[in-house]
Amino acid sequence: MSQHSWLINRTAVLATKHQKEQVIAPLFAREFGVKVIVPANFNSDRFGTFTRDIPRAGNQLEAARHKAEAVLKLTGETLAIASEGAFYPHPSFPFIGCDRELILLLDRANNLEIVGEELSIKSNYNHRYIKSSAEALVFAQEVGFPEHGLVVMSDPYTQKQEEIFKGINQTETLIQIVNYLLQKKSQDTVYLETDMRAMFDPTRMQVIAQATLNLIQKIGQLCPQCSCPGFDLIERKQGLICCWCHTPTNLTLAEIYQCQKCQFQETKMYPQGKKFAEPGNCSYCNP
Ligand SMILES: [Zn+2]
Numbered sequence: 001m002s003q004h005s006w007l008i009n010r011t012a013v014l015a016t017k018h019q020k021e022q023v024i025a026p027l028f029a030r031e032f033g034v035k036v037i038v039p040a041n042f043n044s045d046r047f048g049t050f051t052r053d054i055p056r057a058g059n060q061l062e063a064a065r066h067k068a069e070a071v072l073k074l075t076g077e078t079l080a081i082a083s084e085g086a087f088y089p090h091p092s093f094p095f096i097g098c099d100r101e102l103i104l105l106l107d108r109a110n111n112l113e114i115v116g117e118e119l120s121i122k123s124n125y126n127h128r129y130i131k132s133s134a135e136a137l138v139f140a141q142e143v144g145f146p147e148h149g150l151v152v153m154s155d156p157y158t159q160k161q162e163e164i165f166k167g168i169n170q171t172e173t174l175i176q177i178v179n180y181l182l183q184k185k186s187q188d189t190v191y192l193e194t195d196m197r198a199m200f201d202p203t204r205m206q207v208i209a210q211a212t213l214n215l216i217q218k219i220g221q222l223c224p225q226c227s228c229p230g231f232d233l234i235e236r237k238q239g240l241i242c243c244w245c246h247t248p249t250n251l252t253l254a255e256i257y258q259c260q261k262c263q264f265q266e267t268k269m270y271p272q273g274k275k276f277a278e279p280g281n282c283s284y285c286n287p
């Protein structure tokens, strides 16, 4: 029996209305023969939008889980895929923005939840206040318009939902809306930002593809004891010791993996391949 027999030839419902199936469906078809379908009447926006008009339902993982559960309820299927992105300063390099894409596979038939992710600094996320349509065009060019779409509004912090213009990917439309808002609101500036929905952001679509590959890898990680898929990292333990003074540092000493079915745990020592930390990472040798 193949290790993926629980998955092969099943149908997975993808909780999206932003065309993420473009990158997710071919990978699942190739790896597992899984047919990915998208329900016609699923509104993923009610779980949160990037344009802040609808707040996200919980954290990134919870939002993806809510979408997966909702799409199973809607279709009566047993296998769902949902993804959720977030844009924020990079955890190690705060001056660089990054895109964290998370993708979740939820299997009701086997009681499994497996999560893949990708953290990428290749993000097109950007925004600017502009004073004229000429400035709008400069910004548009910088962010890869029209392949990457734009959102236009008067001001994101005082804005009503009906006055947000999304999915703009034509120069004429962009100029019209910018001029309309500049005249109508009798204010100096209009706010532009990149439309982060997957179908308007090819850069993000590629990061979603990378996260999907990570999910596929996780599906292939089997529990050494019961062979359940999705044997995954649950904790990192700090304390790699300094090679000079043997004081424990903040660097990772061990990674702990756990099975979600039988709770079997495995500790992988020295996951970075080194048994000691450099003195530069030591608070005693390099205070
Ligand atoms: Zn197990």
Ligand SMILES: [Zn+2]
Pocket: 242, 243, 244, 245, 246, 247, 279, 282, 283, 284, 285, 286
């Ligand atoms: Zn030291």
